[in-house]
């Protein structure tokens with residue numbers, strides 16, 4: 001009876017040790033799990049950061065292309081509007097200018113006449129200025 005009690009006590013102690021060991025293992029496991037969870041959340045944060053970086057890179061590479069494309073469109077519009085620009089003649093110098101020409105801007109209002117086409121102005125005897133070479 002005594003021996004069996006000793007055995008039981010020993011078993012209990014052993015179980016106690018085992019439980020303690022288990023709980024220690026569990027603690028280190030949960031610590032490991034916590035570390036793994038930390039790593040996972042770090043990875044997730046990094047993934048988000050990477051995704052943001054990739055998005056920025058994609059936007060950064062796409063934006064300049066779009067901008068230049070828009071600028072080209074604007075330039076083409078300006079060019080085509082320049083073609084439609086009115087022509088200015090100076091009655092004092094008998095010269096024909098594009099309305100954007102600095103000389104055209106200096107023509108006094110009383111000497112100024114507008115033409116919608118180069119031909120019409122030339123037919124009236126106006127001599128083209130150097131600015132008219134493009135037109």
Ligand SMILES: [Zn+2]
Nearest residue numbers: 097101129131
């Ligand atoms: Zn001119």
